Amino acid sequence: GEAAEFIAREKPQVVAFVQAETSSGAYQPGKAICDAAHKVGALVIADCVTSLGGMPVKVDETGIDIAYSCTQKGLSCPPGLAPITLSPRALELLRQRQSPPRSWYFDLKLLDDYYDGAHRYHHTAPISMFYALREGLRIIAEEGLEARWERHRRNHLALVAGLEAMGLPMHVAEGKRLWVLNTPRLPEGINDVKVRKHLMANHGIEVLSGFGPLAGKVLRIGLMGASSTQENVVFFLEALEEALRAEGYTPAGSGKSAAEKFYKSL
Amino acid sequence: GEAAEFIAREKPQVVAFVQAETSSGAYQPGKAICDAAHKVGALVIADCVTSLGGMPVKVDETGIDIAYSCTQKGLSCPPGLAPITLSPRALELLRQRQSPPRSWYFDLKLLDDYYDGAHRYHHTAPISMFYALREGLRIIAEEGLEARWERHRRNHLALVAGLEAMGLPMHVAEGKRLWVLNTPRLPEGINDVKVRKHLMANHGIEVLSGFGPLAGKVLRIGLMGASSTQENVVFFLEALEEALRAEGYTPAGSGKSAAEKFYKSL
Structure with a gap:
């Protein structure tokens, strides 16, 4: 347009x-x-x-x-x-x-x-x-190129289900989201640097910050190629829940359960 | 100047x-x-x-x-x-x-x-x-940087001794020669492409041609880093002698012997 x-x-x-x-x-x-x-x-x-x-x-x-x-x-x-x-x-x-x-x-x-x-x-x-x-x-x-796309799409949807269950809405509207890089909005008052440091220090997970107008407002979570797996999605959601709780945020629901439910529905 | x-x-x-x-x-x-x-x-x-x-x-x-x-x-x-x-x-x-x-x-x-x-x-x-x-x-x-230079210098000198013994003069004056890339002049009437193809086909040795004003007149023989060894110098001189003989050139003397004599003199 x-x-x-x-x-x-x-x-x-x-x-x-x-x-x-x-x-x-x-x-x-x-x-x-x-x-x-x-x-x-x-x-x-x-x-x-x-x-x-x-x-x-x-x-x-x-x-x-x-x-x-x-x-x-x-x-x-x-x-x-x-x-x-x-x-x-x-x-x-x-x-x-x-x-x-x-x-x-x-x-x-x-x-x-x-x-x-x-x-x-x-x-x-x-x-x-x-x-x-x-x-x-x-x-x-x-793997097959289309099967690879489908794997990325599936793991992205599972991650989104988990993030939304925890109360973190996605920055990008449904249908326009990348399957390889996910940008949930952080809850009001939660410091992204502290969350990211917690993930790195306690779980060896590197998540990027937003930048420009999105600095401090979103996380940037990659699920690319070999790293786009069910295990990684579930492990990450658990680690993120822990990191958010450490910063005083109580998730609305279990991200891990929502993702697992999604995988079972396939 | x-x-x-x-x-x-x-x-x-x-x-x-x-x-x-x-x-x-x-x-x-x-x-x-x-x-x-x-x-x-x-x-x-x-x-x-x-x-x-x-x-x-x-x-x-x-x-x-x-x-x-x-x-x-x-x-x-x-x-x-x-x-x-x-x-x-x-x-x-x-x-x-x-x-x-x-x-x-x-x-x-x-x-x-x-x-x-x-x-x-x-x-x-x-x-x-x-x-x-x-x-x-x-x-x-x-290895030590100076020892590495010395290795390159020594193998270069052995190669030059061999080439000159065979009757192939160096294109560059003594004292101004690279230790890592050697440019002997080819005997009059010897086709550099045929010599290089012989080396590649029979011994898996890749030698480059001259280019510009030196096209067809010199060979460019690399002896760089891991490839600068006594074994390579001697093996190459034998292979070159064979390639030159195949093209109808009879070397003035044995390149291999001259190189070996040089190594013994060290």
């Missing part, structure tokens, strides 16, 4: 959006943005850093021209690579580009030459990272 | 040089360049990609302000990181910089902030690479 109007009015050459917003916990597949952008001839670049491997990315169906991601989140490989994909149209525009890029490091024309052309040396590749990525992709293929 | 005159005349703000030239096989520590550059107030940037871990770099003694290298050559770690060092003067200039850098990726001010300041998030670090680098540095500390 809003984005489509803006795009139609401004007629940009490039539209960029974040598919999985790690600061807020919101997901937008991007179809509406891509349709609006393509109507004015713009190229769409999507930040899929937090979605790839945990939620649908589907660049072709959505109409994303250039998508990039990382290896250490949904793909659960070591950090160090940024997978990228270009649509035929984006590649065509790249090949027609006359002006030099701002930085040698990210000269996609040289990379294109390397992969699809003369195999001209661009840089020394971080070989070990490629082996790690290949192994990560093999594990994903073994 | 030539560089010093040029620097005195042009008075640049920055002087950059390559300490270990992998295309030619030449080494220049950089003292003369640094002295000339500092006389006109210029900052010196040195490419130490091929020297670090195999030959003296000595940034402080030499006067190099900014040096960068890689992990996969003399340090013998997996490729994927670029170690960098800045002198206090370079750091001071960086901190005074007002204009934005051309690329976020290499924003040293942000990195400075991260390491020495607020620990503000710059990027997700390739953690596995840091573990690999640490292990590589531990191995170097165990």
